Amino acid sequence: MKTRFRILAALLALSLCLGLAACGAETPAAPAPSEAEAAADTAPAEAPAEPEPTESPVSLPGLSWPAERAEGPSAVSYPYIVRTENAVWHLSKDDTELLGEEAYCAGLEQMLQNANADFVEAQALLAPWLWEEIPPVDIYTDFSGHMEESRTFGAYYRGQAKDIRLFHNWNAAGQSLLHEYVHYLSFSCTDKPIIMNLWADALAEYVSCYACRNRMARTAYLAMMDPETVEEGRKYGLLDEDGCLDPARMLLFQAERIKAPENVGQKYGSISQAFIIRTERMNEHPSYTTISYPEAGAILAYLVETYGEDLVFGHWDTEPSDMEEVYGKGFEELYRDWEVWNLAKCGELGIRLDMAKADAEKAS
Ligand SMILES: [Zn+2]
Numbered sequence: 226m227k228t229r230f231r232i233l234a235a236l237l238a239l240s241l242c243l244g245l246a247a248c249g250a251e252t253p254a255a256p257a258p259s260e261a262e263a264a265a266d267t268a269p270a271e272a273p274a275e276p277e278p279t280e281s282p283v284s285l286p287g288l289s290w291p292a293e294r295a296e297g298p299s300a301v302s303y304p305y306i307v308r309t310e311n312a313v314w315h316l317s318k319d320d321t322e323l324l325g326e327e328a329y330c331a332g333l334e335q336m337l338q339n340a341n342a343d344f345v346e347a348q349a350l351l352a353p354w355l356w357e358e359i360p361p362v363d364i365y366t367d368f369s370g371h372m373e374e375s376r377t378f379g380a381y382y383r384g385q386a387k388d389i390r391l392f393h394n395w396n397a398a399g400q401s402l403l404h405e406y407v408h409y410l411s412f413s414c415t416d417k418p419i420i421m422n423l424w425a426d427a428l429a430e431y432v433s434c435y436a437c438r439n440r441m442a443r444t445a446y447l448a449m450m451d452p453e454t455v456e457e458g459r460k461y462g463l464l465d466e467d468g469c470l471d472p473a474r475m476l477l478f479q480a481e482r483i484k485a486p487e488n489v490g491q492k493y494g495s496i497s498q499a500f501i502i503r504t505e506r507m508n509e510h511p512s513y514t515t516i517s518y519p520e521a522g523a524i525l526a527y528l529v530e531t532y533g534e535d536l537v538f539g540h541w542d543t544e545p546s547d548m549e550e551v552y553g554k555g556f557e558e559l560y561r562d563w564e565v566w567n568l569a570k571c572g573e574l575g576i577r578l579d580m581a582k583a584d585a586e587k588a589s
Contacts, residue, residue, distance in 0.1 A: 285316075288330040290337055292316065303365065309337065311344040313361050319369040324394075332395030336402070339440035343403050346437045347410060354538050355414050362409045363388035366398065382408040399445030403433035411541065419541040422496050423513045423521060428541060430522025431529070434472040446470045462575040476526075477571050479519035481578055484508055484564075487585050496521050511560040513545040526570075527563040528552070 282291030283305060292305040295315070303315040314333065321329045348359055367375055367390050374381045375392035380401035382389050389405045391398035407429040411419040419425045433439050447469050450458070458464045463478060465471035483493055488503055495501050497514050507515050516524075528537045532552060540551045549555045554562070571578055 285330050286327050288334050290334075307333070307337070308361070310341055311348075311359065311361050312340060313363050315363060315365040317366045317369065319371070320366045323369050332398075335444060336395060336399060336441060339399075339444055340402065343437065343439060343441050344406055347403060347407055347432050350432060350436055351407075351410055351538065353535075354417065354541070355410055356416070359410065359414050362406065364391065364402070365389070366391045368392065368394055380405050382412070384408075384412055387413045396445040396449055399441040399448075402441055403437065403439050404429040407432045417542045420544060422498070423516075423545045424541045424543075426496055426518055427521035427525040428538075430476060430518050431525035434476040434519075434522055435526045436529075439472050442472055443467075443469045460577065461581050462577045474574055474576055476519050476522050477567055477574070478576050478578070478581070480517070480523040480567060481571060481576075482581060482585075483517045483520060484511075485582065485585070487582065487589065493517050511557060513548075513556045516560075523567055524560065524563045527566045528559070531562075531566070 282293055285292050285305065288307070290307045290309065292307050294300070295303055295306050299315070302318055304318050305316040307314040307316065314337075316329070316333070323329075324332070348355065363386075365388060370376070370392065372381065372390055372392070374390070378392065379397050380389065380391050382405045387409065389402065389409065391402065408425060411425060411428055419428060433442065443465070447467075450470065454470075455464070455468065458470050461478065463470055463474045465474075482488060483491075483503065486508070489505050489508065491503050492500055493503060495515050495517060501515060511520075525537065536551065540548075543551055545556065548559070552559060568578075
């Protein structure tokens with residue numbers, strides 16, 4: 226049971242961070258941050274030249290979208306680009322060599338089949354708070370790990386450059402990309418940029434795990450699920466109608482598991498993008514600076530369901546310290562309200578927290 230529990234825990238953690246897989250494997254229900262945010266962006270800009278299309282498209286093996294030869298300084302590292310309605314994909318020379326051209330293109334092909342539908346769905350959900358025209362976002366793969374951030378994060382939205390960097394491999398990219406795209410929308414495609422940390426990641430988790438289908442993540446999960454993970458997902462009630470781990474169920478489940486008494490002392494990625502140890506005091510007095518990503522996303526789901534999108538999204542630029550002015554309650558009181566809602570929601574969705582708790586106790 227211990228092994229099986231850890232298998233699922235590791236997979237759940239991978240949904241947020243592949244860079245610290247060892248941490249995820251050793252700390253059930255303790256996911257890590259998925260990325261760093263705009264203001265934390267200190268990475269040196271990497272020749273952010275805007276590639277221009279050339280006259281003739283290039284056909285790459287197994288890729289049904291036409292590619293173009295890139296131009297400018299970045300063309301050395303990213304010799305090809307693929308333009309879609311909502312994104313410009315920059316194809317890495319090193320990553321193509323790392324995976325082999327066919328495998329690299331096959332992974333990209335799978336992402337392209339889902340990405341636009343996911344982007345459009347997120348845009349539609351947040352439309353009243355975004356610009357009418359959303360510029361295509363630049364997406365770069367860095368599976369070879371050139372950026373230092375790839376050692377810590379699963380993916381990265383660079384606020385100044387306004388681009389997304391995908392790390393590790395295509396499955397990791399599939400799990401992270403919609404989360405990062407929500408950062409792009411809410412930081413860089415609005416007249417009222419979202420507040421960092423709590424609201425930014427609560428929104429990114431809520432949209433990518435709960436409110437939208439997230440075809441990219443589901444496809445990645447299906448590719449990664451071995452028979453034991455399927456069995457465990459079924460046992461805990463985390464599978465969707467297609468037998469895939471359901472991001473919404475996983476969000477609520479992870480939020481419960483992280484704050485469970487038996488997980489006091491476990492390391493997890495906090496909303497402030499630091500790894501910290503869960504303490505009893507954190508559970509007694511939860512703070513918007515120390516909760517986990519899944520808690521933040523699930524709390525936003527509760528707020529939207531209770532107070533409505535207009536109030537919640539309309540105040541995403543309000544400092545969390547001022548949330549009492551918006552909701553009439555401070556964070557701790559809202560957290561207690563959310564706990565009741567989350568538990569009830571888990572019951573409605575058939576999530577078996579009792580089974581997970583029993584397995585965790587056996588494993589300890
Ligand atoms: Zn994030």
